[in-house]
Amino acid sequence: MIKGILSGNVALFHESDTYIVDVYGPAARAIEQSQTETVITGPHDAFTEQANSNLSLIRERLKSSHLKVIKLEVGEVAKSNAYILYIKDIANMDYVNELASRIKAMEIDTVYDTNMLIQCIDDNPSSIFPQFISTERPDTAVSKLSDGKVLCFLDGSPSIVSVPASFFEFFTSSDDYYQRWAIGSATRLLRLVAFIITITFTAVYVSITTFHYEMIPEHLLLSLTESRNRVPFPPLYEALLMETTIELLREAGARLPTKIGQTIGIVGGIVIGQSAVQAGFTSNILVIAVASSAIASFVVPNYVMSASIRLVRFGLIILAGLLGNFGLAAGIAAVVIHLSGLTSLGSSYLSPVAPFHSSDWKDVFIRAPFSLFTRRPSQSKSPNKIRNKMRK
Amino acid sequence: MSKKGVRIVAAFLVIMMMAGCGDERILERLGFIESQSFDLLPNGKLRITCSIPIADPQSEQNRKVIAIDAESSKDAKLEFNKKTSLTLVSGQLRNLLISKSVAEQGLWDKFDTFGRDPAISPQVNISIVNGNAGHLLEKDYKQHPPTDKYVNRLLGKEARAHTIPKMTLYEFSRDLLDDGIDSIAPIIKEEEDNITLDGIGLFMESKYVTKIDTEEAIILGFLRGNLQRSAIDVELKKGQQVMFNSLTSKRKVKVEHADTERAKVAIHVHLKGSILEYTGPLKLDNPSNRREIAKTVSEHLTERANKMVKFMQKHQVDSLGIGQYVRNSLSHNEWQSMNWRDVYSKADIKCYVHIKIRNIGKSS
Secondary structure, X not given: OHHHHHOOXXXXXXXXXXXXXXXXXXXXXXXXXXXXXXXXXXOOEOOOOOHHHHHHHHHHHOOOOOEEEEEEEEOOOOOEEEEEEEEOOOOOHHHHHXXXXXXXXXXXXXXXXXXXXXXXXOOOOOOXXXXXXEEOOHHHHHHHHHOOOEEEEEOOOOOEEEEOOOHHHHHOOOHHHHOOHHHHHHHHHHHHHHHHXXXXXXXXXXXXXXXXXXXXXHHHHHHHHHHHHOOOOOHHHHHHHHHHHHHHHHHHHHHOOHHHHHHHHHHHHHHHHHHHHHOOOOOHHHHHHHHHHHHHHHHOOOHHHHHXXXXXXXXXXXXXXXXXXXXXXXXXXXXXXXXXXXXEOOEEOOOOOOOOOHHHHHHOOOOOOHHHOOEOOHHHOOOOOEOOOOOO | OOHHHHHHHHHHHHHHHHXXXXXXXXXXXXXXXXXXXXXXXXXXXXXXXXXXXXXXOOOOOOEEEEEEEEOOHHHHHHHHHOOOOXXXXXXXXXXXXXXXXXXXXXXXXXXXXXXXXXXXXXXXXXXXXXXXXXXXXXXXXXXXXXXXXXXXXXXXXXXXXXOOOOOEHHHHHHHHHOOOOOOEEEEEEEXXXXXXXXXXXXXXXXXXXXXXXXXXXXXXXXXXXXXXXEEEEEXXXXXXEEEEEEXXXXXXXXXXXXXXXXEEEEEEEEEEEEEEEEOOOOOOOOHHHHHHHHHHHHXXXXXXXXXXXXXXXXXXXXXXXXXXXXXXXXXXXXXXXXXXXXXXXXXXXXEEEEEEEEEOOOOO
């Protein structure tokens, strides 16, 4: 009864009976568009901080009696509610049980956000890369459920996390499914190219200008040497300087209101884009490299992943500056080794590349026509492998 | 801090400190040798000239040329380094200009380093200079791009049009080291305001022997391999010209007989091209006239091809690689025991050139 009152209910005492009446209607934000995951076509509503409204957003799209919700309590002090959602007979119960037991085993005072929750329960807490993918979009959440994934979210947080996740899932957006399949596929490939650009472009510049002059094409050689001629620093310091400046700009822009953010953009664009080159502070080709890798990093739809990749880039730049292409190759190898070692709720993070499941690739590297999506992703180990069927 | 943590930090510090002492080659501190030329001096030493582009927009000159007398190429590089503020590197080398006098002595011994130094690209163009190579390189040709680029683009463009063979370090050494084929290389020479092609040099082993003229180069082209997108101009009679373009060719070498003493070889070349120009009396829209022209051109080209083969046989150079086909038709022992050069010079080699007219252009 005390618990009921603590949750905001009214207790009514009548003779020897006590009734708990739910008259709880807390102030809440209306359902708005997601700021972090915008799409051009497709539904625009996003989750809010209200668990009930989030549940209703999902129920609205998934009117199945098989959709199950488990409610758990998280935080020794705050006692927030965590919800686990899955579709019975499509989700693998091992994942559901594992997730529930991990949440129950957490020892923490308070958890404020789903993104914080997943850091307490993921497989490799010290890895740079996020191992569970979180979304604010109900349509994405529903598609994960029907893939056989398990959802989890916290009351008071607008993000919903889907487990298990694979590395390549972070490069997909629900927009891919709302465009024609050829355009969706092209966009997916573009994102993977963006990933490669963002982690390697500046590093390659540093490595080539520091060690491998042989690799420069004849026509680029003179203009590159010319622009480097006035720069007083070695390429490594030059690149780190510019990359740090871009990160400063990004961080400043992220924390400021939109109006001041624009000012930052102009100041940054002019000061860094032009003056730095004219003053002989950096070479203009480096500005191109840094700018394109910064832009490419924002192409990655998931903000958490995009931030991880940017951090990895710094490591690669330093390695390239110290050891050249060898360092770069060793760095990339180290990243790949690390990624292959990661697990998400016990399943391989690099699925479906390793372990190899070529049948899943049509929804990973490209977005094939819907008629070809006949199976659920192998990573979810669903008991119902074939889509469009609900077999017992 | 845990033991592992200490190790990681230590490794990181070591890497950071190593930064200063690696073999860094920071771009703006380097001088890129773009072209190198070799001339023979009367005292037997080499005069080596190299050209280095200057990347300073304020500088009036766009390149720097240094010449030195030295024993070998690497020896010269040390000497060159003493004369400049930049570290000279050969990883951007594009042209090797070798004067005929050096080529006559043989290329391989002196140029060992070009095959050995990993910094040097196998895509370096080799050309023989008729005259003083150092002078050709030193001179600025006012109407043309800087001399290094001028030579480089001239050779590249002509090789694409098949008027000269594409001859890079890779191709030269491949033909040199392979059995049954001799190397060739384009010859260039200096003119008043230009650099011009001066034929194709034929090599025996790595020694320059003789050359064939530029006009015959296309014949050498289709006798030596398959061509694509080439062009040929044939003078049938005085004032009667036929020009073919979009020319493709297919070569077939048939070894009709071969033993350790004698060889009989037929080279069939099938050409296909479009007529771009014809200044003769015949009307081209008549198919029988077209056949007539094709026949005449074929006969004409066959004759020129046979003449070229005779010329090569006389000098005992197998620049067409006929030896490779003879070798393939023999057992290894037979090939080893035969003296191919002798057999080659006496061999019965016949060329058959067939041309087919693909179309006759837009007007008729």
